[in-house]
Amino acid sequence: MTAVVAAVDVGGTRMKAALVDREGREVVTLTRPTPAALDVPGALVRAVAETVAALREAAADLSGHVGPEDAVGRADPTAPEDAVGDTPEVVAAGVVVPGIVDDVRGVAVWASNLGWRDLPVTAPLSELLGMPVALGHDVRAGLRAEVAWGAAAGSRNVLFIPLGTGIAGALMLDGHVVAADGWAGEIGHVVVEPEGLPCPCGQRGCLETVASAAAVARAYAARTAGRGGAPLDAEAVAGLVRAGDADAAAVWDHAVTALARSLVMMTTATGVDHILVGGGLAQSGETLLAPLREAVHASLTFQREPRIERARLGERAGCLGAACLAWDVA
Template identity: 60%
Template sequence: MRAPLVAAVDVGGTRVKAALVDPAGREVVSLTDPTPAGLGAPGALVGVVVAAVEALRSRATDGGEPVEVSACGVVVPGIVDDAAGVARWSANLGWRDLPVVEPLASALGVPVALGHDVRAGLVAEARFGAAQGFSNVLFMPIGTGIAGALMLDGHVVVADGWSGELGHVVVVPDGPPCGCGASGCLEAVASAAAIERAYAAASGQRRAGEAIAALVAEGDEVASRVWATAVDALARAVVLTTTLTGVSRVLVGGGLAHAGDVLLGPLRDAVAASLTFQRRPTIAEAALGDRAGCLGAACLAFDLA
């Protein structure tokens, strides 16, 4: 007899990650597939989630029978109304006001929770990862863009789906243009994509973020200058978030977090140099990597029970 399992599905812009998860946060079986096109069409997202859950159930047989799951959690990017169970808007995935919870619960025959990928990732970090024991946390995944999620007084802030747009906080007035239409947004200065653009402009060579981090570690001058600009912007964002909200823990996630202390070392120094009377947050790498969203979906599913 297994512990009760839940199904967890993280539908991202490029990949669908799914798993059956036990109460300790272990993925009993998991899969990763490319995200199909056309998910904004009626029924398409539900079809993808149901297929993923059925594939997982048939692999995790229990005495020859597909294993039972007690609930299903789904997380998606964009503006998500967790309470209404509706995916309000996603630029990448092309939907608007897409009902998820009701049709999916009908199709699967189990209770379904819908959440936001980054907010749910923070729930998972708090339960199983690097935010354990903290009640006031900023989770900041840095990749092509920069996202944010806030846990304050032990509660992950939703604000009708509008909280956490840290990537679009202006940190360099009159800075480089951002895709959102503003200038000097954190994402336009310090995302992996922004760092790659800045390095290409300064050196004439295209390098991926991780390669640039390696150059910084070797002391390369151009890479170090580009990196310092990004770190300074990230530090401003951490400092203003700390000042405004009182977080005591900052978790850096996403692809750029793989740079480890090449990123976290100077970021910690810059934050410490800017804070005056405020509480000083500890800054650490997120623990769950690219499984945070899927494990977060599992947390939402367990919380239904």
């Protein structure tokens, strides 16, 4: 029987889950909407337990019935047939959530878009599932997965910075992912423009109000307002940058400049020599990375220059990171 762990990434809108073997292969995957009202005591633990049960069912019969809202698949076509043919044994579970997470106490401390405060996860979920459970932060765990199975293999001093709806960050220094009781890595809320736009966190001009995928889309919409065009996402703005559109280029430069300044600050303060850019904005590839490398290079004097690359695991990073945490406690 193949030993696997159950991995669940609880996001603002979707829960991504998988059964993952020792080599990081997703034997079964499942995506379902994140239920409402997860701030009610017990709701998060119940939602995760139900997801783990659904993963087990899906593993027992991949062609069997699943809920209409579930998307189940066999994610990795390179996984050996026997990993699918027998029913995998789930030996531990890993859960990752956004926001402030106390991995040591196993408590989801705070998440702005999910509304919870101080939810105990590890102890009640472990009791419910009858197996060891680990809780972690989605981006810190994603960095663990990039180190184990992705673009950061062999690196010891890494910054992982997904640029999506918001911006979070995770740091590995001297081979250790830094958590600081859950408070490390909030690079998206470092103020880069004190007179800038208000941020949901209460400050003005946070990096994520300038350089997240959502911010780029908003800035382009604001700049071209009144011209009657349909709203574009960041990927479409990147396409216009490549096509030589002046408005898109101005918005893009603004974001790249702010991002480069933040990366130089992080490089100087922490000594990272490898930066993995992820999230929606990174899908533009070299449209983002080439000017970003140039701007960072131009700002450095004595510092060790970091290698700046795209993260490899994409939107699976959090789920695979949850698997890394689960294997730690299995």
